[in-house]
Amino acid sequence: MIRRIAAVLAAAGLALAGCGQVEEPGDNTTAQAGPTVQTRFGPVTVPANPTKVIALGWSDAETALALGVQPIAASDWLAFGGEGVGPWAAGRYTTPPKILPTLELDYPTxxxxxxxxxxxxxxxxSEEKYRELSKIAPTVSSPAGVVAYGTTWRQQVDLVSQALGKAEEGKRLTAEVDNAFTKAKTDHPALTGxxxxxxxxxxxxxxxxxxxxxxVDFLESLGLTNKPEVQALAGESFAVDLSREQIELLSADLTVVFPIGTDGTPLRNDQVLNQIPSAKAGHLVILDDKxxxxxxxxxxxxGTLYAIDKATPLFTTALGT
Structure with a gap:
């Protein structure tokens, strides 16, 4: 649990802002009922054609924007600042959202x-957070069976598009990304296997x-396979800590490492990292373009479409093909 929270804090770069819980349910009885969305906490009936959407989950705001809906408030998990979304989503808001905290939710606001x-x-x-949020408005959480922060982009599009009444738009968006991965695999066959x-x-x-x-989902969608020895360490989180003695576990046909909270200088100067077999063979990619x-x-x-276009050629180059 501590490792997961530290990792999320590092990626987000945001200070925690704790606030009190909600004591009374909000009055949502006047909204016309829309579709029912299946989540890890059971079925949730959402309003038809919601107009005041708050996006709290990682990438929920960008997903809503990609479907043509502008959240009125959102969390900025990656500390973009401004509208709280990456440059690939720039210009999709006409009215900037209110930016909300991430890990500690501001229920009163x-x-x-x-x-x-x-x-x-x-x-x-967190079921506790779900219960508190549900007192305010219908809340669509993650699907059943995923680890914390483990909802895939496909699952996210499916959930968000259903909730927004834009299921067909969601299918088209999923197809667009799938087609981009297919094209990238065709253009970069050296990655497969x-x-x-x-x-x-x-x-x-x-x-x-x-x-x-x-x-990992991104890289495997390009035809690569997560190193079995690393995957064998998987627990209930999306990441595992490595000691200095375990850094060689990162050696694979392709190794991709990026810094959190700094630039790539410490990675380029790390003699242990640069002595692992993949680094010595020139198959190490240090991603430090923020x-x-x-x-x-x-x-x-x-963001995935942007990364397919910009990162895939770097991976192919590192493999020497």
Missing amino acids: IAQLQPDLILNTRSDN KTVAVGAHYSDKYSAYVRGDSR TLVNAFSSGSTL
Whole structure:
């Protein structure tokens, strides 16, 4: 649990802002009933054509924007600032959203905004938070069976598009991203069948990502396979800590490492990292372009499309093909 919270804090770069819980349910009885969405906490009936949407989950705001809906408030998980979304989503708001805290939810402010729908599809899976949010408005959480923050972009599009009454638009958006991955695999056949290990460096510590993380999902969608020895360490989180003695576990046909909270200098100067077999063979990619790292980490359809275009050639080059 501590590792997961530290990782999310590092990625988000946001200070916690704790607030009190909601004591009384909001009055949402006048909204016309819309579809029922299946979530980890059971079925949720959402209003038809919601107009006051709050997006709390990681990439929920970008997903709503990609479907043509502008949240009135949203959490800025990757500390973009401004409208709280990456540059690949720039210009999709006509009215900037109110930016809300991430890990510690500001229930009073959320209630004051009087939303008719709350999206929290990629989160820590807290049932307590879900119950509190549901007192304010119908809340769509993650699907059943995923680890904390493990909702895939496909699952997120499915949940958000259903909740917004835009299921057909969601199918088209999913097809667009799937087609982009298919084209990338065709254009970069050297990636298919290769093993990959993806890690992060934070406060002089390393972690490796496993399935359930959007970055691993991204790389496997390009035809790579997460290194089995890393995947074998998977627990109930999307990442595992590595000691200095375990850094060689990041050696694979392709190794991708990025810094959190700093630039790539410590990685390029780390003699242990640069002595692992993949690094010595020239198959190590250090991602330190902040925009690209954020796109790679966003797990949103818009960020994923950007990363497919910008990051895939770097991976192919590192394999020497």
